[in-house]
Amino acid sequence: MCALGEVVHLWQRDIRDDERCGCGARFSQCTFWRRVGALAFGGWHNVDVDRVHYLQAAVERTRHIPRLATAVEAPEEVHEYAEYYTRVYAAAAEVSGARLVVDSSKHSALAHVLRWSSDLDLRVLHVVRDARGVAYSWTKTVQRPEADGSDEMTRYSPGRSALLWNAHNAAFGLLARRGVAVHRIRYEEFLADPRAALTTIAEFAGVPLGDGDLDFLQPDHADLRIGHSAAGNPMRFTVGRLPLRRDDAWVRALPSRQRRLVGTVCGPMLRAYGYPLSAPEAK
Structure with a gap:
């Protein structure tokens, strides 16, 4: 690969x-x-x-x-x-x-x-994350080191992020209905068991894994x-070494008003993907 x-x-x-x-x-x-x-x-x-x-x-x-x-x-x-x-x-x-x-x-x-x-x-891996976590991530200031300057990654308001989250995830669902091979995995599921997730993804992609192909991956790091x-x-x-950890900072850091806004806008699709509408406990 x-x-x-x-x-x-x-x-x-x-x-x-x-x-x-x-x-x-x-x-x-x-x-x-x-x-x-x-x-x-x-x-x-x-x-x-x-x-x-x-x-x-x-x-x-x-x-x-x-x-x-x-x-x-x-x-x-x-x-x-x-x-x-x-x-x-x-x-x-x-x-x-x-x-x-x-x-x-x-x-x-x-x-x-x-x-x-x-x-x-064409095979599409559709990675989904809780819309509230996505919204919080898009509010953060992140430098773009490849630009060698003061450039920053794009930022969106939580309301804008919610609309984009709905649109793009719905578009990938529509792609599957048009006959394209689409495999969906939740970000949170991947972090819970990365090795099992990658094994399933490789099978979906049609790539057989040999002995040692996943030796770079451990439960808590890659x-x-x-x-x-x-x-x-x-x-x-x-x-x-890259630590693997579930990032739930949004549970504490995303203001409750914004959390409710995103939850309301994205509620139907959050439920469809198995996410609770009430904020989970931070881990």
Whole structure:
């Protein structure tokens, strides 16, 4: 398996802004990504980033999901946009020797675009977390070290987070009803038994696990090697031991008014995913 990070951001943050790869090197200096670019496009300089941005705006927005989900045939622009991704995936698989590449992009609209690609065996891992925990996380100030400046990760108000949580999770449910293989797991379930969760995920992805494949994983930590994630959470720069713990800080830190707001807006889907509407005890 080869983790690519959030490829949806590769076009701007990496090709254009030359931010840091998960390995620590500038994108333009990373041997892995240079080889991927050469194989996929004859070099990243051949990618028309402005065209990608145009296609992104034209087809890969949450508001486009109903059209993408109900169309009998997708517009040519959808196929053109998906082609950029399939070329990156195929090149990354060849360079890494992996049989599975993992794009951890969180955009549900991108998954709806990719379902139209006949060159992909698309399988979607739908990770769900309690909406109130998500809302609290989006309020925190987190620096983006790859930018080498004062840039911070995007922040949203709890109300905005609640609306996005509903929209994206509903979109992944709709994707499953359109015949795409989707496996849902709750964040809290993963942390309760990471080894069992990864075993199930590997089976879903069609990747047999051999002896020792999960030796990096223990009940309370994971031992991580250097990776080549193009974009994503700053923890992608972590190498070595990463503690695994359930983060319930929101139970104490998210103001009760905001907790009630998110719980009300997301109540039906929280119940559908098995979450209590009353706040759990912090652990």
